[in-house]
Structure formats: C-alpha cells, structure tokens
Amino acid sequence: MVSPASDSHQGKLQAWFQFIAVSVIAGVVGAGLAIPSVGVASAGAESAVDIFQALPAELEERPLAEQSRMLAADGSEIATFYWQxxxxxxxxxxxxxxxxxxxxxxxxxxxxxxxxxxxxxxxxxxxxxxxxxxxxxxxxxxxxxxxxxxxxxxxxxxxxxxxxxxxxxxxxxxxxxxxxxxxxxxxxxxxxxxxxxxxxxxxxxxxxxxxxxxxxxxxxxxxxxxxxxxxxxxxxxxxxxxxxxxxxxxxxxxxxxxxxxxxxxxxxxxxxxxxxxxxxxxxKTDLALDIHTTPNGCAAAGNMAYFCDYVQRVIENDAAFGETKEARQDFLQRGGLTIKTSIVPDIQKAADKEVKKRVPVGDPSGAGHAAVTVEPGTGKVIAMAQNRNYAVAEGEKGSDTQINFNVDNAHNGANGFQVGSTWKPFVLTEWLKSGRGLDDKVNATKRGYPASSWRYEGCEGYPAAWAPSNAGDGKGSSSMSVLQATKSSVNTGYAAMANQLNMCGIVETAMDLGLKQGTGESLDEPDKDTGLVPALMPSSVLGTNEVAPIDLASAYAVFASGGTYCRPSPITEITDRDGEKAQLPDAGCTRVLDEKIADTVAYALSQTFNGGTTSSLKISAPAAAKTGTTNFEVGHTWLVGFTKTLSTAVWTGHPDKSMDWRTNSKGTVRGFVYGATYSGKTWQAYMDKAVKHTKGNTGFPRPSGTSGGSAGGSSGGSDDPAPAREQDGGNEPDARGAGQDAREPAAPAQEQATGDDGGAEDSAPAREPENEGDGATGAPGLGG
Missing domain, CATH: 1.10.3810.10 (Biosynthetic peptidoglycan transglycosylase-like)
Incomplete structure (x- = not known):
C-alpha cells in the first residue's frame, strides 16, 4: 500500500518533470519570439525554434454559433433556434x-x-x-x-x-x-x-x-x-x-x-x-438562481407552432439559404438571424380559436380541422392553424403531431387531401378563357359521357366513360346557366362544361395558379403506382386531386387579386448578426390570368352567398367562396373563400385515411358532412373576425362587358345586377331553407356542434346544401 507521503512525493516528482518540460516550452517560445530566456541549450533551442516556426501562425476564427430569433409581423417573438x-x-x-x-x-x-x-x-x-x-x-x-x-x-x-x-x-x-x-x-x-x-x-x-x-x-x-x-x-x-x-x-x-x-x-x-x-x-449571499429557459425550436411557439415549423422548413428547403440542407440548417441554428415573418398575431389567434372550437383537439372522431390564410397579391402567409398540439415526435393519436395539415409533404405536411368541388373554379376559369361566359347554358341533366367525348390537346389523355351524379341523385336542368351551376355547385353542370373543354387546358390553368400535388409533384406527374395522371381523368372535374390547403388558398387569391399569383411567402426579412439583410426567395408574383377573367370568377364565387351553397355563411365584408365535398366514403370537406385582402382555405377530414362520417358515432364530426357543415362554419366565424384587421375589402362586382342577362336558366329566378349582389354583412340563414335543393339530402340533427360564443350552431346543414356527392360509380375516393 502506498502511503499519502509517498503519493505526495510522487506528485512532486511529476511536478518537477513538468517544470523541466514547461521550461523547455518556455525556452522555445522565448526563442521563437525573441524573448530573453535562460537554461535552454543552444542546439536544442535552434531545433525547437524550427518546430515552433512550423506551427500555424494565424488563428482561424469562424463566427460563433448564435441564437436566431423568429418574429411575427408585429415584432413579437415566436421562437428561437440555436446549436449553442x-x-x-x-x-x-x-x-x-x-x-x-x-x-x-x-x-x-x-x-x-x-x-x-x-x-x-x-x-x-x-x-x-x-x-x-x-x-x-x-x-x-x-x-x-x-x-x-x-x-x-x-x-x-x-x-x-x-x-x-x-x-x-x-x-x-x-x-x-x-x-x-x-x-x-x-x-x-x-x-x-x-x-x-x-x-x-x-x-x-x-x-x-x-x-x-x-x-x-x-x-x-x-x-x-x-x-x-x-x-x-x-x-x-x-x-x-x-x-x-x-x-x-x-x-x-x-x-x-x-x-x-x-x-x-x-x-x-x-x-x-x-x-x-x-x-x-x-x-454572505447564496446563488439566488432564477432559472429562465430559452426554448429551442418551434415546440414553445404556442398557437404559432405549425407556422413556425413551416418557416423552418422553408429555410431548410430553399437553395437561397445555402447550397445543402446541412448548410441551411447551420444558417438557421448558428447564424444569429432575425427572421421577420408575415403572420399576424391577432388574426392567427382568431384562426386557432375557431379551428379548435369547431373540432377540439383530441376529438374522439379523429377528424383533422385546419385553416390557412394568404394575402392576395403578395403571397404573405397571414395565419395557419389546426386542431392538434404541435409535437416534435408523434404523441397521442388524434391530439399530438408534428405533421402540418396545411402544407405539402416537402414542408413537413401530409400528401394533400382530395379537394372536391373546390376544383370547379379552375374549370370555370378555363371555360372563360375559351371565350365562353357565365350566362351560357349547359345541359346539366344526369347522363353518361363516352370515353371518346373527352378532349385532350397538348398532353397525353386518360379518357374514360363517366356518368357523374348529383348528391341525392337529383336532376339538373337541361338548360342551366353556368353561373347557376356555380352557385349551386351542380356536378352534372360542371361535367357538361368540362366535356366541352380541353382537359389539358384545365390542368394547365390550375398549374398556372400554383396548384401541385400534395406530395410536391406537378399535377401532370403520373402516379407512381398506377401510371395514371389523376388530374387529367374526367372525374378530376369533381376534385379527385389531392392538394395542400395552402396551395388552394394561394390559387383562390389569384381571383381576389385580379389575376396575380404569388407563391406562399411566410418570410418578409432576414438580417444576420451584423444587421446585413439576407437574400430571400422571390415570391414570384406574376400575372397568370387576364384581369377580367379573374374578376369574373371572383364575381361568380361571390354569388354563392346569394342563394347558393354559402348563403348561410355571410361575413361582415364582401366575400367570395366555394364549398367542397368529396364522396362520403372519402370524407374530406372544404370551404375556400376570400375577400380582397384575405384568402382562406379551411379543411375537415381524416388526416390519415378516408373516413365515412356517416358511420362514425364518436365525437363532433359525424353524419352527413358537407363543405358548409364544419369547414364553412369555421371559415365564417374566423373570417368575420379576421377582416376587421384589414382594410380595402371592396367586393367583387360583375365586370362590364361580360355576357349578361338572366343567370337563372331553366332553374328559374335571376341574379340581381351588380353590385347589389355583394355581401350585405348579414348573417341570416339561407332564405330557401331545407327545401332549397332536393338533389342534396338534409343532414341529421346529430351533426350539431358548439357555435360561436357557446351558442348552438345552426343545426340544419340542409340550409347549406351543396350539389355534391356521389360522382362516378366505380371511382374510389371521387370528390364531388
């Protein structure tokens, strides 16, 4: 056993040898720097100096890793990101x-x-x-x-x-x-x-x-x-x-x-x-610690967590911020950045509140419910909400997820959702681009279309025989105006319209308006499993395409802006630690539609509030909107609508699979669910609050020089002349009530949900009927 005294002696011997070694180092340094020193042999000094001189003479100092801060539009902090x-x-x-x-x-x-x-x-x-x-x-x-x-x-x-x-x-x-x-x-x-x-x-x-x-x-x-x-x-x-x-x-x-x-x-x-x-x-004092946490990432961003995650993915994905993903992550986590974003806290708060009120987090139905708003003419992302708790790792089913329902797969989203009748405005746009008008009549009766009747010019076609239906198997008029078919969302009317058009042109128009598949691939990209292009099949007219909500909101913003498309843009400015501004990716704002065509589509969609499918969803500003309902077996429903200043898409559905809500007996979302039932109600409650934070919502009058006359066709009635048709700011239910359209069945009373301010929601979704539903027999997941 070694004694403490022996340990001490050994330690002092080691210290003595250390003294010798350090003396040599001191001599080397002294010689190398022409500092006088003693005790170093001349030959040793010369050799040591050579070694010393060969060492690097300049310290490479890279910028220190520093926190980056993400800010909302009003300058408030959303989140911090850091490696250190x-x-x-x-x-x-x-x-x-x-x-x-x-x-x-x-x-x-x-x-x-x-x-x-x-x-x-x-x-x-x-x-x-x-x-x-x-x-x-x-x-x-x-x-x-x-x-x-x-x-x-x-x-x-x-x-x-x-x-x-x-x-x-x-x-x-x-x-x-x-x-x-x-x-x-x-x-x-x-x-x-x-x-x-x-x-x-x-x-x-x-x-x-x-x-x-x-x-x-x-x-x-x-x-x-x-x-x-x-x-x-x-x-x-x-x-x-x-x-x-x-x-x-x-x-x-x-x-x-x-x-x-x-x-x-x-x-x-x-x-x-x-x-x-x-x-x-x-x-005499103790440490008196008062621990403060600096969160790292989006988990602590509160009701802006999914938006925060979206901004993070934009930075990580865009080559404007670095040549590789690793370089872009370094840029965010080490760059000491100040990232100013477009989200408006008051509007975001309203979106988050209404989404979670309509379909609560953890609702036993498992339904996903999401809303996203962009600004027409700029692409700025104003709000983004969904009925889930943001989690870095997947947590409790139906409550916690990192997946962002509002965006595409490339930005940590789902693969999009079938859009149903929210696709019809793109058919209408192509209709108008072909020189036709809102008052043109179409045969909206139920009938079959042979494969040979579909036109494909400029792309590979996927013709198929198709016999679309209306919800409830009702009958459309043999002479229905395009405007009336739009107001009432008549499937058979839109099938008749598309059958007269070039299907390739419809898809090209949708792509011009920024639409792509929820996977991030182009709409005209064939499916990897089937080799088919869903967007080019006849049934696509009723919305079989799977698209992310943010892309639908951006596409509809083209109509609100008079024909200008801008990519969704959540970042307004990035400055580095030295206050230098970073180069941002361009929103790519481009005129993609003739102004008169965009204004005509906007006018037609504004008329859905005038005896159409959104009549019970009016808000306190002039607006235009379109409902969307897929086959009940698929179970995705939408309301996409806009004012001059805000374009919002609201989606309701099952995020992981198709869901027939008629067979569901748990939670809020069940029974016959249409675009106006949940998505519409949330859109209305939210947008009514959001528009109070914007100015310039002047409405959508009918453009002069468009084909006029009665828009009622053989369905009867006529539309009021513009601009009297614009929103009156009221919130009364559809005057035509449950008997509006025999083509769509009334939803059972069990579909009630909690309304605004704790009141009962309008219980008769039959007041919001939509001419959507069955679609083509044998077309699984077909949107109506």
Missing part, C-alpha cells in the same frame, strides 16, 4: 464586475503580457512543485485560442479535433500548449486587449442544463437579466464556472458552485477588484 445557446454582446454591454472577476480568476496579468506569460508559467511551476494543488500557466488569450480551436472542431463534427484542442496530458498536451502559445501571440497582434476579453466572454461555456454559451445567455439563464446588470456575486459565480463547467453546474451542484464562487471573490479582493466591504457582503 448564445447571444453575442459588445464589451460595453458586459458589467465591469464580470470583466474584473474573469481577469482575477483566469489571468491577473492579462493587461501586462503579450499573450504568453513566462512569469506566470514560472510561478505556476514553482507552485505546483511546492503544493499538492496544481495551478495553470495559460493566459486568458491562450484559453481563448483553445476555445476557438475546440469550437471549430465541434462545429465541423470533428471529435478528434475537439480532443486534440483540449488535450492536457503528456507530449500531446505540451504540443497543444506550444501551438496555443504561438497562436495567442498572433491574436494579441491582431486585437486589442479589450477585444480579446470580449471574445473570450462571448465564447465560454458557462454550464447549465442545458449548457449556455457566452455571458449574455448565461446571465439570462441564471437570473433573467442582461450581462450588463450582473452583480459582483453573480459575476464571480460565472467566472468560476469556466474552469470546469461540468463540475460547477449551479443547477446540479449548487454547493460546489458556491464554494468556487467564493474562491473567485477572494481573488477579486486579492487583486483589488473589489473592496473588503464588497467582499464581505457578496460572500
């Missing part, structure tokens, strides 16, 4: 107490040496020979160099480089110190002492759970304050942590940290950084 939790600040924003504590404990001669302190090395060696406790001889500048080398290696994922930068034992340890010594001198030649101190205070690891880096983040973590406001005791605690951030973690080891802090206070007194009175007062 750090916020750099200039020296003038760090308290003098913090500066003094750091110098006292790390390098009392900091302002007296040139980066390598030979006097300090000699003193440390003598101390280590005579004492059982070791003392370092590295200067603050050398420690800064070590931190930079380790940080560079860590950022590059080079574990061996990190170990090499922090090696302290044997020959490798002395080699590291030699390299640090030379680089420290280079740093001293490059920066002033205050600049070096500032950089040191911003790079340090100040422990914590999780770790915080730099004194500003540390001050916030432990006391919720700025580094400028640190007291003597607080500064001493932080300065003491640096020696061993793991051992002196104040959250895990407060007693050890307190003891270490008091050592620093003693050194501050010894080096006359504080008075005896200040020391006596500070040493």
């Amino acid at each position: 939790n750090r916020r750099e600040v200039p020296l003038e924003e760090i308290s003098q107490e913090m500066q003094d504590a750091t110098i006292a404990v790390e390098d009392a001669r900091f302002y007296d040496h040139g980066g390598v302190d030979l006097q300090g090395i000699a003193r440390a060696v003598v101390h280590n020979v005579l004492s059982d406790q070791t003392q370092g001889g590295s200067t603050l500048t050398q420690q800064y160099v070590k931190n930079v080398l380790a940080d560079n290696a860590h950022a590059a994922g080079n574990r061996e480089g990190v170990e090499a930068a922090t090696e302290s034992e044997g020959t490798a340890g002395y080699a590291r110190k030699l390299r640090e010594a030379k680089l420290a001198v280079a740093v001293e030649n490059k920066y002033s002492k205050d600049e070096i101190l500032n950089r040191y205070l911003n790079i340090n690891n100040y422990s914590g759970s999780p770790n915080v880096y730099g004194v500003e983040a540390a001050a916030y973590r432990y006391w919720g304050k700025s580094a400028a406001d640190l007291s003597i005791a607080e500064a001493a605690m932080l300065a003491g942590i640096v020696k061993n951030p793991s051992a002196f973690n104040p959250e895990r080891f407060p007693e050890q940290t307190l003891e270490r802090r008091n050592v620093v206070l003693g050194l501050m007194l010894q080096h006359e950084k504080i008075s005896q009175e200040e020391y006596d007062e500070a040493v």
Whole structure:
C-alpha cells in the first residue's frame, strides 16, 4: 500500500518533470519570439525554434454559433433556434464586475503580457512543485485560442479535433500548449486587449442544463437579466464556472458552485477588484438562481407552432439559404438571424380559436380541422392553424403531431387531401378563357359521357366513360346557366362544361395558379403506382386531386387579386448578426390570368352567398367562396373563400385515411358532412373576425362587358345586377331553407356542434346544401 507521503512525493516528482518540460516550452517560445530566456541549450533551442516556426501562425476564427430569433409581423417573438445557446454582446454591454472577476480568476496579468506569460508559467511551476494543488500557466488569450480551436472542431463534427484542442496530458498536451502559445501571440497582434476579453466572454461555456454559451445567455439563464446588470456575486459565480463547467453546474451542484464562487471573490479582493466591504457582503449571499429557459425550436411557439415549423422548413428547403440542407440548417441554428415573418398575431389567434372550437383537439372522431390564410397579391402567409398540439415526435393519436395539415409533404405536411368541388373554379376559369361566359347554358341533366367525348390537346389523355351524379341523385336542368351551376355547385353542370373543354387546358390553368400535388409533384406527374395522371381523368372535374390547403388558398387569391399569383411567402426579412439583410426567395408574383377573367370568377364565387351553397355563411365584408365535398366514403370537406385582402382555405377530414362520417358515432364530426357543415362554419366565424384587421375589402362586382342577362336558366329566378349582389354583412340563414335543393339530402340533427360564443350552431346543414356527392360509380375516393 502506498502511503499519502509517498503519493505526495510522487506528485512532486511529476511536478518537477513538468517544470523541466514547461521550461523547455518556455525556452522555445522565448526563442521563437525573441524573448530573453535562460537554461535552454543552444542546439536544442535552434531545433525547437524550427518546430515552433512550423506551427500555424494565424488563428482561424469562424463566427460563433448564435441564437436566431423568429418574429411575427408585429415584432413579437415566436421562437428561437440555436446549436449553442448564445447571444453575442459588445464589451460595453458586459458589467465591469464580470470583466474584473474573469481577469482575477483566469489571468491577473492579462493587461501586462503579450499573450504568453513566462512569469506566470514560472510561478505556476514553482507552485505546483511546492503544493499538492496544481495551478495553470495559460493566459486568458491562450484559453481563448483553445476555445476557438475546440469550437471549430465541434462545429465541423470533428471529435478528434475537439480532443486534440483540449488535450492536457503528456507530449500531446505540451504540443497543444506550444501551438496555443504561438497562436495567442498572433491574436494579441491582431486585437486589442479589450477585444480579446470580449471574445473570450462571448465564447465560454458557462454550464447549465442545458449548457449556455457566452455571458449574455448565461446571465439570462441564471437570473433573467442582461450581462450588463450582473452583480459582483453573480459575476464571480460565472467566472468560476469556466474552469470546469461540468463540475460547477449551479443547477446540479449548487454547493460546489458556491464554494468556487467564493474562491473567485477572494481573488477579486486579492487583486483589488473589489473592496473588503464588497467582499464581505457578496460572500454572505447564496446563488439566488432564477432559472429562465430559452426554448429551442418551434415546440414553445404556442398557437404559432405549425407556422413556425413551416418557416423552418422553408429555410431548410430553399437553395437561397445555402447550397445543402446541412448548410441551411447551420444558417438557421448558428447564424444569429432575425427572421421577420408575415403572420399576424391577432388574426392567427382568431384562426386557432375557431379551428379548435369547431373540432377540439383530441376529438374522439379523429377528424383533422385546419385553416390557412394568404394575402392576395403578395403571397404573405397571414395565419395557419389546426386542431392538434404541435409535437416534435408523434404523441397521442388524434391530439399530438408534428405533421402540418396545411402544407405539402416537402414542408413537413401530409400528401394533400382530395379537394372536391373546390376544383370547379379552375374549370370555370378555363371555360372563360375559351371565350365562353357565365350566362351560357349547359345541359346539366344526369347522363353518361363516352370515353371518346373527352378532349385532350397538348398532353397525353386518360379518357374514360363517366356518368357523374348529383348528391341525392337529383336532376339538373337541361338548360342551366353556368353561373347557376356555380352557385349551386351542380356536378352534372360542371361535367357538361368540362366535356366541352380541353382537359389539358384545365390542368394547365390550375398549374398556372400554383396548384401541385400534395406530395410536391406537378399535377401532370403520373402516379407512381398506377401510371395514371389523376388530374387529367374526367372525374378530376369533381376534385379527385389531392392538394395542400395552402396551395388552394394561394390559387383562390389569384381571383381576389385580379389575376396575380404569388407563391406562399411566410418570410418578409432576414438580417444576420451584423444587421446585413439576407437574400430571400422571390415570391414570384406574376400575372397568370387576364384581369377580367379573374374578376369574373371572383364575381361568380361571390354569388354563392346569394342563394347558393354559402348563403348561410355571410361575413361582415364582401366575400367570395366555394364549398367542397368529396364522396362520403372519402370524407374530406372544404370551404375556400376570400375577400380582397384575405384568402382562406379551411379543411375537415381524416388526416390519415378516408373516413365515412356517416358511420362514425364518436365525437363532433359525424353524419352527413358537407363543405358548409364544419369547414364553412369555421371559415365564417374566423373570417368575420379576421377582416376587421384589414382594410380595402371592396367586393367583387360583375365586370362590364361580360355576357349578361338572366343567370337563372331553366332553374328559374335571376341574379340581381351588380353590385347589389355583394355581401350585405348579414348573417341570416339561407332564405330557401331545407327545401332549397332536393338533389342534396338534409343532414341529421346529430351533426350539431358548439357555435360561436357557446351558442348552438345552426343545426340544419340542409340550409347549406351543396350539389355534391356521389360522382362516378366505380371511382374510389371521387370528390364531388
């Protein structure tokens, strides 16, 4: 058994050998820097100088990883992102107490040496020979160099480089110190002492759970304050942590940290950084921690979490922010960015409230319910909500998910959902582009169309025999105006229209308006399993295409803006840590429709509020809208509508599969569910609040020069002349009541849901009938 005395003797022998080794290093440094030194043999010195001169002479300093902040349109903070939790600040924003504590404990001669302190090395060696406790001889500048080398290696994922930068034992340890010594001198030649101190205070690891880096983040973590406001005791605690951030973690080891802090206070007194009175007062205090969390990522973004995730995916996916995904992630997590976004908190709050009120989070039906709003003419994403809790990992089924129902697969969304009759406006657009008008008559009776009757010009066709139906198997008029077919969403009327058009043209028009598959692929891309292009099949007229809600909202915004399409754009500005603006991806705002055609479609959709499928969904501003209902077996329903300033898509359905709500006996969503039943009610309640935050909702009059006359066709009745047809701001139910359209069955009373302000929702979805439903026999998942 080795005695303590023997251990002490061995330790002093090791210290003596360390003294010899460090003396050699000191000699090398001295020779290399023309600093007088003694005790080094001439030949050895010359050899050592050669080695020293071969070492790197310049420190590579990459920008430190720093927090990025995401802001809403009003400047409020949404989220922070970081690889290391750090916020750099200039020296003038760090308290003098913090500066003094750091110098006292790390390098009392900091302002007296040139980066390598030979006097300090000699003193440390003598101390280590005579004492059982070791003392370092590295200067603050050398420690800064070590931190930079380790940080560079860590950022590059080079574990061996990190170990090499922090090696302290044997020959490798002395080699590291030699390299640090030379680089420290280079740093001293490059920066002033205050600049070096500032950089040191911003790079340090100040422990914590999780770790915080730099004194500003540390001050916030432990006391919720700025580094400028640190007291003597607080500064001493932080300065003491640096020696061993793991051992002196104040959250895990407060007693050890307190003891270490008091050592620093003693050194501050010894080096006359504080008075005896200040020391006596500070040493009596406890750590007084007041832990503040800086969330990392979107999980803490509240009702903006899904929007936050969408912005994150936009940055990670777009080459404007870096050549590779890894580079783009670094840009976000290390760049110290300020990301200003387009989301409007008051409008977002309304969207989140109404979506979750209509179909609550965790509703036993399992129904997904989502809403997204874009600004016509700019593409700015104003609001984005869904009835789920945002979770980084999939949690409780029906309650927690990271999947964003509003966006496409490329942006962490689903693969889109069948759109039903919300597709009809694109058929109408092609109808108008072909030179036809709203008052043209079509044969809307139920009939079959042979495969040979479908036109495909300019693309590969997928003709098929098709015999579409209306909901309830009702009969359409043999002479129905296109406007009336639009107002009442008559499937057979739109089938007759599409049969006169080029199917390739309908798809091209939809693509011009920004539509793509929810997978992110082009609408004309064949299905990988079947080899077919769903958008080119006759049944696509009734909405078999699977599209993300944000893309539908953006497409409808073209009608609101008079023909201009803009890609959805959630980011308005990004500035880096130096205040320089980053290049943003262009929204690509382009005129894609003749203004008169866009205005005519907008006018036609505004008439759905005038005796049409959205009559009970009026809001306090002029609006235009279209309901969408797929086959009941598919179970997706929509309301996509707009004012001059806001275009909103609301979707209801099962996010994972088709769901026949008629067979569902649990939760809110059940029975005969149409576009106006849930999606429509949410759209109405939300948009009625949202429009109060915008100006310029002037409505959609009928453009002059379009074919006029009675729009009622053989269905009877006529439309009022524009602009009297515009919204009157009322909220009364459809005057025609449950008997409006025998083609669509009334929904049972069990479909009631909680209405606005706790009142009962209108219980008769028959007041919102929509001429949608069965579609073609044998077409699974067909939207009506």
